[in-house]
Amino acid sequence: MKLITVSVIFWTFFSVWGINVEIPHPSQKKAEGSITGTVVLSPKNAAVRFGGGLYGRPAPSSGAQTSNDSVLVVLMSSQPVSASPQTEPIMLDQKDQRFSPNLLPIRRQQVVRFRNSDPVYHNVFSLSDTKKFDVGRRPMGEHLDVTFDKSGLVDVFCDIHSNMHAVIYVMPDRALSWTKIQSGASFNFEQLSPGSYELKIHARGYDEVSMSVEVSSDEQANVGTITLNS
Template sequence: MHGSGSRAAWLALAVAASALGAAAARGEGDAASAELRGSVAIGVEGVPLAAVAPLVVFLEPLDGAAPVSPTPPAVMHQHDARFSPPFLVVAVGQPLDMANDDAIYHNVFSYSRPNDFDLGLYPAGESRRLELRRAGVVKVYCSIHESMSATILVVPAPWHDTVAPSGRYAIAGVRPGRYRAVVWSEHLPSEAREIELRPGERARIDWVVGTPGDAGR
């Protein structure tokens, strides 16, 4: 009995060690992963952050760092002849489900090259999946309902956060490496800084972004 108990304890330790090793390889362990947080403010007095929302901070790997584990699918719904949410951030190659929750047909499409697509007509209760393979802005429409529109921001990697109304953001679980940190808005020029994140590091970048009215890039 004692020998059997020892073998069981050894096996449990081996399984735990294997799980920790896999998490570390994905950059998910507390000791291995890094974090970037901070704030975003408008550099023009009297202009609220809401005037240029949504704002997104994302990380672009500069040294080939990429996640090992698959990214869970994102979902954009069609509900009451509207896209929900009307703005969505996905990573390059992340599965995206376009779900029809209405009791009518929809035909979801985009002309935004090179991520253009046409999902065709599909009825209530069905969903069509796609993967967007290039970073950039994708404008989404329905060929049946002209009032339907949405925006998808495709970012290079799954490390991103939409800036809160308070101006704060936090990107956790980042694999250590060199990155270009970018703050993006459709209403402003993008701002970027290079940063190196080390294992366990909790870095901070506070941004002051420019004048509304300029086209985002």
């Protein structure tokens, strides 16, 4: 910390007083920490998948396999965060009989646009408690906008194609930030004020993992390798 001497002249007494004023040096930065870690997805047991039919029906699959699904890592604050959804609708496309993306994180009150980009009909729906909807049978080029006003997970299916499945992750109000990574990759949240945080790690078809993390000044909190099991 540098001390800068400021001379204040009191002409009434014709004398000069030296006053030391403590001013932060420009190069001094706020103490901040970070959180880092790695996420690995265990081989997924895909012997049964769900979808097709309004209430879902089992369909055979190829058994256990290594997953290449995206992993969502959410950083939670101890207090609600003041944040607004995007002004424009976020696209959840149907292309090549798949949802793109198949894991979509959004804020509450976000509008999601369900568009059919396939030359076949799709009928996208959800029976999740967080949001129930049915966009109906839509040909190529048509879309429908849906607003998500409640936090939680929304499983999205196509009533015509049983292999199609996506998850919309509607963020809790305490969600500070998030990132999507692949299995085996690392995540890093930087410029965090010292304090208590919570991590939530989610991937389609896997058990969600939550953990508390303490962040100290100018230190990196490494949570190591986190494995998600299906």
